[in-house]
Amino acid sequence: MLGEQSAREGVDLAERPPVGAGMPPTDIRNPDYFHKVVDCQWACPAHTPVPEYIRLIAAGRYTDAYMVNWRSNVFPGILGRTCDRPCEPACRRGRVEAEPVAICRLKRVAADNKNDVAAFLPKAPVVKNGKRVALVGAGPASLTVARDLAPLGYEIVIFDSERRGGGMIRSQIPRFRLPEEVIDEEVGYIVGIGNIETRYGQRIDSLKALLAENFDAIFVGTGAPRGRDLEVPGRKEGGANIHIGIDWLSSVSFGHIEKIGRRVIVLGGGNTAMDCCRTARRLGGDEVKVVVRSGFEEMKASPWEKEDAMHEGIPILNYLVPMAFTLAHGRLSGVVFEKVAAKLDDKGRRQLVPTGEPDVTIECDDVLVAIGQENAFPWIERDIGIEFDRWGMPKVDANTMQSTNSKVFFGGDSAFGPKNIIWAVAHGHEAAISIDKFCRGENVSTRPPPMTTLISQKMGIHEWSYDNAISLDHRYRVPLRDQAVSLKNLKAEVELGFDRQLGYAETQRCLNCDVQTVFTRDLCIECDACVDICPTDCITFTVNGPEDELRTRLQAPALNLTQDLYVSDALKTGRVMVKDEDVCLHCGLCAERCPTGAWDMQKFLLDMTHASGKPACQRA
Amino acid sequence: MTYLTKPKLHHPKLPQNELGFTRRDYEGAVSTLCAGCGHDSISGAIIQACFELSLPPHRVAKLSGIGCSSKTPTYFLGASHGFNSVHGRMPSVLTGANLANRELIYMGVSGDGDSASIGLGQFAHCIRRGVNMVYIVENNGVYGLTKGQFSATADKGSKSKKGVGNQDSPIDMVSMAVLLGATFVARSFSGDKEQLVPLIKAAIEHRGAAFIDCISPCVAFNNHPDSTKSYDYVRAHNEAVNYLDVIEGRDEITLDQAPGTVELVRQHDGSYLKLRKLAAGYDPTSKIAAMNYLQERHEAGEIVTGLLYLDREAEDMHDRLGTVPTPLNALGEAELCPGSAALAKVNASLR
Secondary structure (H helix, E strand, O other): OOHHHHHHHHHHHOOOOOOOOOOOOOOOOOHHHHHHHOHHHHHOOOOOOHHHHHHHHHOOOHHHHHHHHHHHHOOHHHHHHHOOOOHHHHOOHHHHOOOOOOHHHHHHHHHHHOOOOHHHOOOOOOOOOOOEEEEEOOOHHHHHHHHHHHHHOOEEEEEEOOOOOOOHHHHOOOOOOOOHHHHHHHHHHHHOOOOEEEEEOOOOOOHHHHHOOOOOEEEEOOOOOEEOOOOOOOOOOOHHHEEEHHHHHHHHHOOOOOOOOOEEEEEOOOHHHHHHHHHHHHOOOOEEEEEOOOOOOOOOOOHHHHHHHHHOOOOEEOOEEEEEEEEEOOEEEEEEEEEEEEEEOOOOOEEEEEOOOOOEEEEOOEEEEOOOEEOOOOOOOOOOOOOEOOOOOEOOOOOOOEOOOOOEEEOOHHHHOOOOHHHHHHHHHHHHHHHHHHHOOOOOOOOOOOEEEEEEOEEEOOEEOOOOOOOOOOOOOOOEOOHHHHOOOOOOOOEOOOOHHHHHHHHOOOOOOOEEEEEOHHHOOOOOHHHHHOOOOOEEEEOOOOHHHHHHHOOOOOOOOOOOEEEOOOOOOOOEEEEEOOOOOOOOHHHHHOOOOOEEEEEEEEEOOOOOOOOHHHOO | OOOOOOOOOOOOOOOEOOOOOEHHHHEOOOOOOOOOOHHHHHHHHHHHHHHHOOOOHHHEEEEEOOOHHHHHHHHEOOOOEEEEOOOOOHHHHHHHHHHHOOOOEEEEEEEHHHHHOOOHHHHHHHHHOOOOEEEEEEEOOEEOOOOOEEOOOOOOOOEOOOOOEOOOOOOOHHHHHHHHOOOEEEEEEOOOHHHHHHHHHHHHHOOOEEEEEEEOOOOOOOOOOOOOOOHHHHHHHEEEOEEEEEEOOOOOOOOOOOEOOEEEEEOOOOOEEEEEEOOOOOOOOOHHHHHHHHHHHHHOOOEEEEEEEEOOOOOOHHHHHOOOOOOHHHOOHHHHOOOHHHHHHHHHHHO
């Protein structure tokens, strides 16, 4: 029927690849495809269904929003204040407007406003399954394992050298960022499940001895507990006033340290350094400075943590390498720094080269060293089947979290070095699946697929069961407590959190990326209505071609290679529909303008499968 | 139609034209036409053409009559002048506006009902006067606003959505336009922007009466298998004689394509149109050849599209009338009231 059409295309084809040499149609049945479109969920190590809970917050259903979070990331109240938020740099809003949605702080809105959730929490069964699992360390990784396994009938024993559970959440995060009640509440939800015995205050000094106690599996979640030291002249002599950052934070947290000198230097540029300087500011440090070796931009600390520190009047000095501690009257008096600059060497690597300018001495009363953390496993014997690599890290399977001793699993910072809480939670979920499979004699390397649903949101001609209007608001700032109060009280939380109104306004910035644009080839009449209405030029009807070439000749060039192209099968005219997922607003206008329903907005919900206590074939 | 306004957010890499505008700046209010209406694609093509030509929106006047098509000026060029006239009377209003201010770009947007029925006489005289304008008929063969009765352009034998056949002869707007003296005549299809956008650009650049008949399927009432103005039918019977590129600037141009497939047409004002020829031997500068070809292909049941006729020596109404180059609204009192001596002189010449 298309004789004329193909004659016409014959001219154009001289400049284009032949039909058929192009991309295969996108397989939307693969759960990864739409999962990747939900950038925030894809970026979250625990794959929290972010847009789902943001909509629940918008609807005022705080408890439901909290439980969606709780199932995925276990610590919504804690993470809503402290998460490293890998979701936010990934957020699509950041690519179409200035800043991403304040996902992390919205999580806190759910936690702050929820009702009693006790009725929704799982309970350990009366009949146990007869398996015993030991968890070493009571941090986020271990607690996640406990939460996933206890409801299945496992008997859990948690060991921790501290008197209370929480691990680094309690010891290293200052109270002005995370109130103790929040930790107690969320750790309490887990321990309250039942079947969990907490042996707090009991340090495990020998894994061999623990193995001898005949647990069915052992999970190691001991974190990265050793702060790196700075071995330069004067370190030993001035030792009384030189502190290792994480140890010092821990001592502050447990009330062993209550003050610090007036002038404090914090060495290091990570988030621990930010916590150290802000804590010092509250313990009598009037003149606190952060000094980093490299540039300000290269600092490891999250941008918002740097901002928070500077907001409290703490300068960050960069390109200064500590060379020596100076002493006066047998006491620390300052730090000598060499000035450096960043230069590229002949291999293109960035190096810090001394500028030749005279050294700088900064006077101080105390120094906090926060230049990194290391793992330490002096308590694990090397003859019990656990292999270590040349950096002293255990060999752990990145998918199953199993070590070379099949009974021993690792997670959190102790598995692959320092990361953050949300990674520890993700590790905990995976380890729990493995432990469950291991205890039932299943192969741990076959992993359960996620649960996905894809449901049309169409309610009527112009009605969708999601709010598709796009808010043009810019990111809202979280209100802060007056510094006159917050800098005087170590326990006064600085961030007040969004109230309900602000929280609602911020939820409206979410683009609902989980409401997918689903295209049905057979219904399309190629009228171009979707192409014309699309506010971000995502949709193109064109001759197929190889991906790299196709990307260049779309309605708007698809230059973000991390974002997929959604390609249909050939249409009546021989062309294909190509949608660049990159900056789609999920506004649904393509579906509203489509006369035949070839476009539909369908909500894609992906829930990670956690430990189930059942063989794969019986899982509902 | 949609209840949502189109979000202001746009693609971060959206290109800008010479004026610093993006394509989005040439949009109007969100369309209230039926979903899938061909007219919306034509609006999109007009937006694209004006963007690519870097037209200052305030130098464009869009005029229309009554009907689905005549609603569309609301949906493009939101920052331009607009006039929604009485049914079928757009050509007179446009002619008057053009007489008063020849410096604006005039875009008459009409439909098959507005131009081929109630406004047929207006259409004819506006064309034959050579008014400098772009006259676009968004042609769907039915009266959409009154639920799909045949219009005067519906083909004989084509059937309505209810299955009733059309007994009357159709009016072929393109043939009429050529016959009436339009100096730029084209036909295109709303579903083929690759062809339509350059045609609109060339029509805007053309000085004289430029007419574009654009077949625009009515998804609600005329997109069924027995229609000759459905997406499928037009695609299957579309015989494009050429594709057009508009070459801006007046410099001499050399071609690197194989001779015979590409032709450069120099216009009166020195600008060039580059034609990618698809029908061998079709000469759009010959009126007689164009009319023969149109009748011949019509007999064969085909829909000829492309640039069908171009008079390279086109002139417009003002040339014929010898009017002053300055728009009337810019003439001062001295020019408008030359005084009693001048009046006496005029009177003397008439004695």
